[in-house]
Amino acid sequence: MTTALPDSPGALAEALATTGYLADDGLATAGFLALKLGRPLFLEGEAGVGKTAFAQALAAATGSAFVRLQCYEGLDAAQALYDWDFPRQILHLRAAEAAATAAASATGAPPDAAAIEAGLYDRRFLIARPLLQALETSPCVLLVDEVDRADDEFEAFLLEVLAEAAITVPELGRIAAETPPLTVLTSNRTREVHDALKRRCLYHWVEHPGFEREVAILRERLPAVTERLAAQVAAAAGRMRELDLIKPPGVAESIDWAGALVALGARTLDPDLAAATLGAVLKYREDVLRVQATGLDALVAARP
């Protein structure tokens, strides 16, 4: 199901659009360059601007499998790369032992210890975690989500896997990717990611979409939303982003909000509906108070 790789940023943007993701020029160029140069793509930006969704859309648009590694503190090789399935190995060992003993008593030949041992470290006892999965699946988009949450030692290890597109399991040997996975890393900047890792990557800061693009995204994601409602939600979200809030709404929040309004059967946004559904878009009490103080009437006017 591999599709031909897009030959320009525009073509990639179109391919992404067919999967329901509307990328702007910058993001399309970043994705195109990552594909073409075989570099990992390092994405940063406000929460909810669609960094994770971009990786998923990229996988769908290029006909690749999608593998996600969610980083968290304490993530280690056994959770990110591979682990041996020890209980199954013990079961195998016991079964093989019993079979060999039975065979030995029947034929008089001694049990073949080497064969049992070799059978113990078979690929089927290896549990592939996301990084190994990504190497074994080609083509593939690997999303390393929130890499800043992992410990800094993990970065060095990730760097090694990304640079080689291969890993070595001591008992099995080297496992190399047929085609290196297209890697997308995201970070929330809770700490500085190591320079060595960033240097290998293309860097892109994902921004909030402009008004037209946000309307298009809302209509794409929620077919039930009316044009007027989408325009009002996009305009209101845009205004909120200028209000200096603790957590300005991202596209994810405006989609949630529009979804909530659609669920209430709304066709246009009015101040009462906005007041009732503000919780879908603003997640801090201070922010809700601030938006209410600036007036909900002005907020729901259709044009930005």
Next chain:
Amino acid sequence: MTGDGGRDVTALLVGFARTLRHAGVAAGPDRVQTMLRAVDALGDVTPGRLYWAGRQTLCAEPDDLAIYDAAFAAYFGGHRPAGDRFVNAAPPPPSIAAPYASGPPGETPETGDEPQVLGLSASTVEILRQRDFALLTPGERDEVRRLLALLGPETAARRSRRRRPARGGEVDPTRTVRAALRHAGEPTRLATRRRGQRPRRLVLLVDVSGSMSPYADALLRFAHAAVRRRPTRTEVFTLGTRLTRITRALRHRDPDAALHAVSVAIPDWHGGTRLADALKAFLDRWGQRGTARGAIVVVFSDGWERGSPDALAAQTHRLSRLAYRLVWVNPHRGKAGFAPLAGGMAAALPHLDDFVAGHTLDALDELVRVIAK
């Protein structure tokens, strides 16, 4: 890219990268290589494509983007393609203002007035430890700087998510079974594990406005010692009329080199203070996202605030809810007759976990103890 045209484009792009480096973006040769490959991969070079290809290959963090935009406009005479908006403050103009009382090493007079600098006796050190940083003679300052470099603030530990092999604690199935495998599947001993300990993140916010200038050098050296102690778990920002992240500059091993790098990085030495705005910038861009969460946050400031005390109270409250401990270091606190009456200080006070002095070496030692608490 082929022929002479290609060479011209290459020269043009390399020149642009050099401009960008001068403006303060760390665009090393390998990044420039990547940019050339990226421009090549894009085919026809339009200004829009050139803009994005350069930005995605030469920049590495949001702070670079505003500088990049300005450099791009200056070098190519154009503007960034319209379409989306990136709200950021104006690019920090490269500033080479030297900090007060920390010129290039060797500038301070070492002969003449202070012949007794070398070989300070124990009692002299004792006295020095209690001298206010603002009142030091140049000779004493050198000695204090040497002692400051010896401080190594260590933060309190928290439980980590990563489990480590330990005696006692919960059973570790993986290690138990792995050990059993070594004995032909016979379980011989239960392996156990426990959650480990990790030091908390330390965030230092140093006020570098005019009223703090007698202390800025000593406090930044304290920050340098902290960064050297735990380079990946310490973040340092300066507060003035704007917020500047100086962690990177402080990673230099040598304190004087680090302080010089800091003085280059800070555009607003000894300007006014807009504490509330600077704190808000920190919280919006770093703190809320995670830098301040569960961290020990230390604010070095005298609390002189030009803006409204209410805004400062609100931001301090916000910070105190994110941080594990919020410590305020005010050099004037150690002076006789001090009362936290400065508008900003009084507003911040209810939200603090600790309020310490930090005007002498002894006071900074006390701060080290508070941080480790």
